[in-house]
Amino acid sequence: MKDGMNSRILLDCAKNRILASSPVFRRQQFLIRCVRGSIDHQSQPRSRGMQTLMSLEVHSVGLIRAITPPLDPTRHKGQAGNIAVIGGCREYTGAPYFAAISALKIGADLSHVFCTKDAAPVIKSYSPELIVHPVLEESYSVKEECKKSVASKVLAEVDKWMERFDCLVVGPGLGRDPFLLDCVSEIMRHARQSNIPIVIDGDGLFLVTNNLDLVTGYALAVLTPNVNEYKRLVQKVLNSEVNDIDAPQELLSLANQIGGVTILRKGNSDLISDGDTVKSVSVYGSPRRCGGQGDILSGSVAVFLSWARQHISAADLNSNLSCKNPTVLGCIAGSTILRKAASLAFSNKKRSTVTGDIIECLGKSLEDICPGS
Amino acid sequence: MKDGMNSRILLDCAKNRILASSPVFRRQQFLIRCVRGSIDHQSQPRSRGMQTLMSLEVHSVGLIRAITPPLDPTRHKGQAGNIAVIGGCREYTGAPYFAAISALKIGADLSHVFCTKDAAPVIKSYSPELIVHPVLEESYSVKEECKKSVASKVLAEVDKWMERFDCLVVGPGLGRDPFLLDCVSEIMRHARQSNIPIVIDGDGLFLVTNNLDLVTGYALAVLTPNVNEYKRLVQKVLNSEVNDIDAPQELLSLANQIGGVTILRKGNSDLISDGDTVKSVSVYGSPRRCGGQGDILSGSVAVFLSWARQHISAADLNSNLSCKNPTVLGCIAGSTILRKAASLAFSNKKRSTVTGDIIECLGKSLEDICPGS
Incomplete structure (x- = not known):
């Protein structure tokens, strides 16, 4: 999340064909395929699907932080699952x-x-x-x-x-x-x-x-x-x-x-x-x-x-x-x-x-x- | 023991709430809970329990040094246990x-x-x-x-x-x-x-x-x-x-x-x-x-x-x-x-x-x- 992935998603892949052999470009393509395949509704513009994806990524970090129990020495064996x-x-x-x-x-x-x-x-x-x-x-x-x-x-x-x-x-x-x-x-x-x-x-x-x-x-x-x-x-x-x-x-x-x-x-x-x-x-x-x-x-x-x-x-x-x-x-x-x-x-x-x-x-x-x- | 743990125990936790998110502070709290939970007698002041704890910590290092056998090349298999x-x-x-x-x-x-x-x-x-x-x-x-x-x-x-x-x-x-x-x-x-x-x-x-x-x-x-x-x-x-x-x-x-x-x-x-x-x-x-x-x-x-x-x-x-x-x-x-x-x-x-x-x-x-x- 922190490595600028979001901004990479937003690059226009059509303009980057010359980079087709680079790992960065392949990663972009992969992410765009993700977005196209599973998030976009036919009736929605593509950018909306991307926004949904990005906002969810932020939530997943926040919710992991919220639900992960504190490492508290007073807890007993079994309490963490x-x-x-x-x-x-x-x-x-x-x-x-x-x-x-x-x-x-x-x-x-x-x-x-x-x-x-x-x-x-x-x-x-x-x-x-x-x-x-x-x-x-x-x-x-x-x-x-x-x-x-x-x-x-x-x-x-x-x-x-x-x-x-x-x-x-x-x-x-x-x-x-x-x-x-x-x-x-x-x-x-x-x-x-x-x-x-x-x-x-x-x-x-x-x-x-x-x-x-x-x-x-x-x-x-x-x-x-x-x-x-x-x-x-x-x-x-x-x-x-x-x-x-x-x-x-x-x-x-x-x-x-x-x-x-x-x-x-x-x-x-x-x-x-x-x-x-x-x-x-x-x-x-x-x-x-x-x-x-x-x-x-x-x-x-x-x-x-x-x-x-x-x-x-x-x-x-x-x-x-x-x-x-x-x-x-x-x-x-x-x-x-x-x-x-x-x-x-x-x-x-x-x-x-x-x-x-x-x-x-x-x-x-x-x-x-x-x-x- | 060598890392100043004893001195940390003695910090006044009430004055350190601003440090609540630091590992050092949480460790202090844990040690103080240990002392409160298991060492102090109800009739004893808390500081006495802490002193008991600290004196024991010193002993545990000393006694481990005392009882651990020397690594002596003349000893035979089995002598170390x-x-x-x-x-x-x-x-x-x-x-x-x-x-x-x-x-x-x-x-x-x-x-x-x-x-x-x-x-x-x-x-x-x-x-x-x-x-x-x-x-x-x-x-x-x-x-x-x-x-x-x-x-x-x-x-x-x-x-x-x-x-x-x-x-x-x-x-x-x-x-x-x-x-x-x-x-x-x-x-x-x-x-x-x-x-x-x-x-x-x-x-x-x-x-x-x-x-x-x-x-x-x-x-x-x-x-x-x-x-x-x-x-x-x-x-x-x-x-x-x-x-x-x-x-x-x-x-x-x-x-x-x-x-x-x-x-x-x-x-x-x-x-x-x-x-x-x-x-x-x-x-x-x-x-x-x-x-x-x-x-x-x-x-x-x-x-x-x-x-x-x-x-x-x-x-x-x-x-x-x-x-x-x-x-x-x-x-x-x-x-x-x-x-x-x-x-x-x-x-x-x-x-x-x-x-x-x-x-x-x-x-x-x-x-x-x-x-x-």
Whole structure:
């Protein structure tokens, strides 16, 4: 924000074709594409879309500062966030690790993973910082006649911890095993009964798209679809194809149709709606598209959502924030931090940037916005 | 200590409100809260509590210098400490690793972990520096009719090593499986028979609170409860609720009631008592409350306790230390080093500090106090 990005956006790209080979020019083009693709309404002049974008960028910094809790020595372990990721199976182990470690690196005190027995030793070995529970089961390891009792046991294992969590992240590396997804559906129902926010990504979105009742009308649910996941969601809920011309309106309708859940539509610009309002985050990130960045996002959104909820609860009606929905605030903050971290990592590692490099930049990204004492 | 902290404590905070946003001022406030919360008796003027605190800070540096063994090329492997952590089960693997690696990083020569068979490969994978014994068993893997023989085998495996250990740490990541806890109770009884000090944390405190006879009257036992663990201990032993107004007196009574064990009550200031004396450590640490710092503390206390015992034994009556109880000395030194390391790590990593970052600062923290040759 401070580096004059805004002024660069306003340059007339047509007059700068001679600069086509420069990184600055390519960045301009990228930002202008963001603006064209996701913000502009057909009926609005382009400059208005740019203004919307720029004013939002300012807000994202202000709101991150508002919701990030003070680093106060009188606070106890857990008060800055206790996050649980539901994911990790025989096939996938990186995704739940990325989500859970991101939560810690942003500033949560505790980060859990609930995964299958095969996945647990691997996820544990990535980092001793995570608390990894080997409790989920896939169909191949459960006899038909045992499914009911195994499902009860899985649920009981998660329920023991449920009340302690500030937010669940459901989906990173979850896989699509039907028995496992049935268990996870029950976990989501219990979380909902306890009013625990749920961020849903990856295979969690596959589950939810086919079982919309799991989230319909639950204001503390956040869906974070990528292009394909969004397409399936639109087809299922709006019974239509994605309309990029009027993306904000479509997203608003979609969130509305699912009863006011919050949707973060990932793209060049991230678009966020709870069915009531639409926000956009287009802070410059990175052109590197290495897998795993969506997992960082889900962990980040979970932490900021928890902080936003605490902030709003503590501030009551005194908060200066124009938006009072913690899920929307969490999405804006999470998206902003990921983009800043991706940008930082890319400036160091360029084309060889991997997801772990971005995670290592999360701390500095937040520190730049919101310096700790 | 060298950076003028004492003089900062003495500043009048009321006159410095204009500095409220500065880190120095917030640190002052924190130190003053420590003093108010834990040291002052209601009947004493505040300045006396501050003096107590400051005089203790000086002692903690002096005593660390006194008990830390010289780095003498003529010494053999093991003479600087051989520590064993009893902990690590299917669910928890990070905690025993943190405790055991902290012991090594402070300067112990050898660090062992005795854990379950599931946990061993994971803990081994965190670091090749540790000696990890996969000997404990949880109920789910032992048939009822085999329990007696399995328990004997577990005990024999630990007994083979027992005499070599300078201190046990019982509890980090131990879990609460009844069969496993029965075996660990026996291990503690054997350690006690051999006069081996035992530092008890985490699930070890759950075990001990429900089986006080394991430590009652054992002067080489150290309990390191956090807020909740302390609460349960007070309820069980003193049959009352925690009284924060007269915390030092309560701690003294508690340690006395358990027959002179040493208790390190973790908090903004750590309070330490063996039933005879009360000490406090309030060196500035870090406002970050990431899980795992208690595990570092237990490993640190184990090393310093071993060193203090060696020092007192060698110095006989010639030691200049006013306190001659190695468990109290170990607690003061362990608490001081953890706090200094946490402060160092936080100054580098701020809000994204995790437990591993603190462990990496243990060496420098000790070096600052007690430079090696």
